[in-house]
Amino acid sequence: xxxTPDAVEQxxxxxxxxxxxxxxxxxxxxxxxxxxxxxxxxxxxxxxxxHDGWLPRAAMDHVxxxxxxxxxxxxxxxxxYTMYNLAPVGRHHVRVCTNLPCWLRGxxxxxxxxxxxxxxxxxxxxxxxxxxxxEVECMGACVNAPMMQVGDDYYEDLDAxxxxxxxxxxxxxxxxxxxxxxxxxxxxxxxxxxxxxEIKAGGKSRxxxxxxxxxxx
Amino acid sequence: MPKLTIDxxxxxxxxxxxxxxxxxxxxxxxxxxxxxxxxxxxxxxxMCLVDMERAPKPVASCxxxxxxxxxxxxxxxxxxxxxxxxxxFLLINHPLDCPICDQGGECDLQDQAMAYGFDRGRFQENKxxxxxxxxxxxxATEMTRCIHCTRCIRFAxxxxxxxxxxxxxxxEAMEVGTYVEHALTSELSGNMIDLCPxxxxxxxxxxxxxxxxxxxxxxxxxxxxxxxxxxxxxxxxPEVLRxxxxxxxxxxxxxxxxxxxxxxxxxxxxxxxxAYVRRDGRLxxxxxxxxxxxxxxxxxxxxxxxxxxxxGDLADCEAMVALKDLMAALGSPHVDCxxxxxxxxxxxxAGYLFNTTIAGIEQADVCLLVGTNPRIEAAxxxxxxxxxxxxxxxxVGVIGEAADLTYRTEILGNDxxxxxxxxxxxxxxxxxxxAAHWPMVIVGMxxxxxPDGAAVLAACRTIAExxxxxxxxxxxxxxxxxxxxxxxxxxxxxxxxxxxxGRDVAGILDGxxxxxxxxxxLLGADEIDTGGLGGAFVIYQGHHGDAGASRADVILPxxxxxxxxxxxxxxxxxxxxxxxxxxxxxxxxEDWTVLRALSxxxxxxxxxxxxxxxxxxxxxxxxxxxxxxxxVPAPWGPFGAAGKMEAAPFASPVADFYGTDPxxxxxxxxxxxxxxxxxxxxxxxxxxx
Numbered sequence: 001x002x003x004t005p006d007a008v009e010q011x012x013x014x015x016x017x018x019x020x021x022x023x024x025x026x027x028x029x030x031x032x033x034x035x036x037x038x039x040x041x042x043x044x045x046x047x048x049x050x051h052d053g054w055l056p057r058a059a060m061d062h063v064x065x066x067x068x069x070x071x072x073x074x075x076x077x078x079x080x081y082t083m084y085n086l087a088p089v090g091r092h093h094v095r096v097c098t099n100l101p102c103w104l105r106g107x108x109x110x111x112x113x114x115x116x117x118x119x120x121x122x123x124x125x126x127x128x129x130x131x132x133x134x135e136v137e138c139m140g141a142c143v144n145a146p147m148m149q150v151g152d153d154y155y156e157d158l159d160a161x162x163x164x165x166x167x168x169x170x171x172x173x174x175x176x177x178x179x180x181x182x183x184x185x186x187x188x189x190x191x192x193x194x195x196x197x198e199i200k201a202g203g204k205s206r207x208x209x210x211x212x213x214x215x216x217x
Numbered sequence: 218m219p220k221l222t223i224d225x226x227x228x229x230x231x232x233x234x235x236x237x238x239x240x241x242x243x244x245x246x247x248x249x250x251x252x253x254x255x256x257x258x259x260x261x262x263x264m265c266l267v268d269m270e271r272a273p274k275p276v277a278s279c280x281x282x283x284x285x286x287x288x289x290x291x292x293x294x295x296x297x298x299x300x301x302x303x304x305x306f307l308l309i310n311h312p313l314d315c316p317i318c319d320q321g322g323e324c325d326l327q328d329q330a331m332a333y334g335f336d337r338g339r340f341q342e343n344k345x346x347x348x349x350x351x352x353x354x355x356x357a358t359e360m361t362r363c364i365h366c367t368r369c370i371r372f373a374x375x376x377x378x379x380x381x382x383x384x385x386x387x388x389e390a391m392e393v394g395t396y397v398e399h400a401l402t403s404e405l406s407g408n409m410i411d412l413c414p415x416x417x418x419x420x421x422x423x424x425x426x427x428x429x430x431x432x433x434x435x436x437x438x439x440x441x442x443x444x445x446x447x448x449x450x451x452x453x454x455p456e457v458l459r460x461x462x463x464x465x466x467x468x469x470x471x472x473x474x475x476x477x478x479x480x481x482x483x484x485x486x487x488x489x490x491x492a493y494v495r496r497d498g499r500l501x502x503x504x505x506x507x508x509x510x511x512x513x514x515x516x517x518x519x520x521x522x523x524x525x526x527x528x529g530d531l532a533d534c535e536a537m538v539a540l541k542d543l544m545a546a547l548g549s550p551h552v553d554c555x556x557x558x559x560x561x562x563x564x565x566x567a568g569y570l571f572n573t574t575i576a577g578i579e580q581a582d583v584c585l586l587v588g589t590n591p592r593i594e595a596a597x598x599x600x601x602x603x604x605x606x607x608x609x610x611x612x613v614g615v616i617g618e619a620a621d622l623t624y625r626t627e628i629l630g631n632d633x634x635x636x637x638x639x640x641x642x643x644x645x646x647x648x649x650x651x652a653a654h655w656p657m658v659i660v661g662m663x664x665x666x667x668p669d670g671a672a673v674l675a676a677c678r679t680i681a682e683x684x685x686x687x688x689x690x691x692x693x694x695x696x697x698x699x700x701x702x703x704x705x706x707x708x709x710x711x712x713x714x715x716x717x718x719g720r721d722v723a724g725i726l727d728g729x730x731x732x733x734x735x736x737x738x739l740l741g742a743d744e745i746d747t748g749g750l751g752g753a754f755v756i757y758q759g760h761h762g763d764a765g766a767s768r769a770d771v772i773l774p775x776x777x778x779x780x781x782x783x784x785x786x787x788x789x790x791x792x793x794x795x796x797x798x799x800x801x802x803x804x805x806x807e808d809w810t811v812l813r814a815l816s817x818x819x820x821x822x823x824x825x826x827x828x829x830x831x832x833x834x835x836x837x838x839x840x841x842x843x844x845x846x847x848x849v850p851a852p853w854g855p856f857g858a859a860g861k862m863e864a865a866p867f868a869s870p871v872a873d874f875y876g877t878d879p880x881x882x883x884x885x886x887x888x889x890x891x892x893x894x895x896x897x898x899x900x901x902x903x904x905x906x
Contacts, residue, residue, distance in 0.1 A: 005396070005397055057397060070374075070381070071396075071397070072380055072382065072383035072395065072396060073380065073383065075396040076385055076396075079385040079386045079387070080387045081387075
């Protein structure tokens with residue numbers, strides 16, 4: 001979310017590590033010459049991953065310098081997208097979707113559980129620095145609503161109990177299995193397949209969809 | 218040519234126009250906030266909605282290109298309802314503070330709300346509030362009023378060339394600002410105040426000074442640089458409150474520099490409002506008669522060649538011709554208008570003009586800058602160079618200081634030897650000039666106001682001739698001299714240079730120091746080394762107590778450019794006139810009348826008694842003064858003097874953009890800007906550590 005750089009303590013400097021600089025160069029190479037500014041979003045993401053999950057002003061300036069673009073153009077991008085954090089976050093960044101489909105499917109329970117279990121309010125970080133809880137807009141997983149994102153993983157088809165267990169596992173240092181938490185596979189119908197049941201998994205379906213991969217979109 | 222129907226009228230317009238422009242061509246005004254004809258199209262305010270037949274929803278006319286057979290309605294009930302809806306949304310977060318807003322009376326939102334606003338708000342929730350930004354000493358912000366039209370962002374990025382403003386955050390959290398707080402580093406930033414359609418960006422020095430309907434508006438021109446920007450001087454009573462740009466496509470389009478706009482508070486400070494005579498080493502107040510008597514007494518019996526005169530950078534042509542005539546009457550050949558010692562002579566007009574003209578820059582394809590930094594010497598002209606650069610296919614080579622000119626330049630080195638190489642066609646950049654169809658060269662005072670200036674000028678002429686920059690058949694003259702003083706071209710046109718056996722500025726100072734020149738007349742000349750005047754009797758005529766006045770033995774109070782009807786010639790050779798907006802303070806008089814009165818006191822009356830006669834005299838001296846407002850193309854001919862150039866690098870004559878003349882040096886606003894420039898702001902980036 002938008003925040004002024006003065007709101008948090010800023011590090012003096014930031015620079016890509018050698019490894020990340022190589023990655024950045026590879027990303028920039030994806031775009032035509034003189035169009036390197038197009039790489040601003042992946043580079044900001046790279047910088048955020050290097051810097052404990054948040055983007056200090058120095059990192060934005062560094063990206064601007066690498067891409068030879070005015071710093072303000074980078075600030076605009078970084079403040080627009082919620083996936084960039086402009087203030088320090090906990091080790092696990094929990095983002096719960098509360099948009100309409102998720103809300104209809106019970107995102108209030110998920111939020112309440114998170115708040116109670118982590119003992120923090122939305123937008124805050126736990127005292128031990130383990131968790132940051134945020135409310136976010138639609139993340140495009142409505143078919144498995146309600147959902148939340150922790151780090152890079154989506155946890156879907158949540159309810160209070162499964163939310164609690166995910167948080168407990170994270171707290172214990174384990175990695176809960178991402179994806180639907182109600183036993184459902186991918187985004188297949190909750191009650192199992194209702195059509196195309198005669199096609200065996202893995203069988204050749206001649207473009208009719210189905211098959212092992214579940215939804216091929 | 219697409220044909221379309223607007224409100225039942227069939228019109229044919231050029232392809233590529235937008236519906237809004239097509240409507241304007243048939244005289245239908247479309248309300249708008251974000252659209253501005255000199256900026257890129259944003260299409261985000263939605264105020265310009267029109268109804269297009271066969272379109273599923275209203276279209277934003279500013280962003281919709283015209284198409285064959287379009288049927289547009291702009292004044293139906295449906296359109297009015299759409300615009301009312303947009304206006305209601307715009308007003309949701311806009312405070313209802315017009316009575317305490319500086320934009321009141323000249324606010325686009327206020328005006329359009331009169332037409333499309335609802336008489337009461339239906340919005341019950343809390344309005345949002347936005348923290349104000351500090352954009353420096355010139356622009357006051359009230360960001361809660363911002364309607365996110367992004368005109369200021371687009372101006373900074375596109376016209377000013379300093380991409381420092383942006384919109385951060387999204388949705389309701391969106392804010393316009395610099396994100397990392399710092400003052401804008403543009404010398405054109407004041408134009409954002411004019412562009413802002415609401416009261417979000419207003420003038421800081423003018424804050425709460427007046428309402429627009431209280432002001433007396435006078436159309437005039439600016440003299441603080443040699444561009445001659447067209448301005449409107451807004452005054453109330455005896456006080457100039459602000460200066461705004463006036464549209465002139467040929468000169469300044471609709472922009473003016475911050476110095477032009479904000480130096481006007483210097484017109485109220487350090488003014489010479491009465492005559493002074495030095496008695497026993499101290500300047501004491503005097504009447505006009507006493508001052509004239511003191512001069513007459515001192516001049517009595519002094520031979521003409523022992524008298525000299527220097528015209529300053531703000532002197533108007535009427536005063537300069539009067540000074541020239543007076544000196545001729547006194548028998549003195551020592552007259553000069555080139556305070557900085559620029560090696561220009563009036564022999565050939567093409568040799569000291571910006572021949573391409575400012576609008577002509579848009580035609581050029583390769584430009585060579587010699588010893589000039591147009592960004593600080595002529596900020597508005599620099600914006601035209603940037604405009605040409607943004608159009609694409611424009612190469613700029615610089616022989617001089619490497620500076621950020623807001624567009625890409627090729628630094629060819631700060632070495633006069635490069636000019637010689639180019640003139641001989643031996644430099645790699647010569648190929649660019651050779652290949653160019655419309656090449657131009659701009660020579661600045663940094664290259665001419667030095668001992669080898671005439672040689673530099675001659676070498677630049679060689680470059681112009683070698684690369685066929687002067688082609689009468691095409692009407693193209695790519696040779697340009699960029700002046701920094703508003704009076705310079707006028708002075709040269711009037712021949713205010715030493716006559717036969719006369720001394721130039723350096724010679725006058727030298728003569729004064731040696732006692733060979735007994736009396737020196739300074740017509741607003743402050744940029745000379747007044748310490749070098751030795752024991753000479755110095756008469757200073759001017760409007761500000763600057764360097765010249767403090768050295769003077771007699772001070773004659775004159776009028777500043779807002780206080781007289783005067784003629785100036787800009788760097789292109791365009792004759793333009795200021796108009797009196799207010800009267801000079803105290804006993805100050807229009808400058809030519811002072812010289813006329815003095816000539817009487819000296820027993821050598823000048824042969825003109827009113828402004829019309831002085832202007833006839835101007836035309837008599839040089840016929841170009843008859844063509845007011847126009848540029849008379851100057852015929853090409855020899856100028857400059859071949860010679861050896863020194864090795865010293867070029868330096869711009871303007872060290873401080875905000876303090877080039879007595880008016881801006883007296884301005885507290887300009888002083889604040891200078892201080893900010895002198896102490897670079899803490900703009901530490903991540904890699905500094």
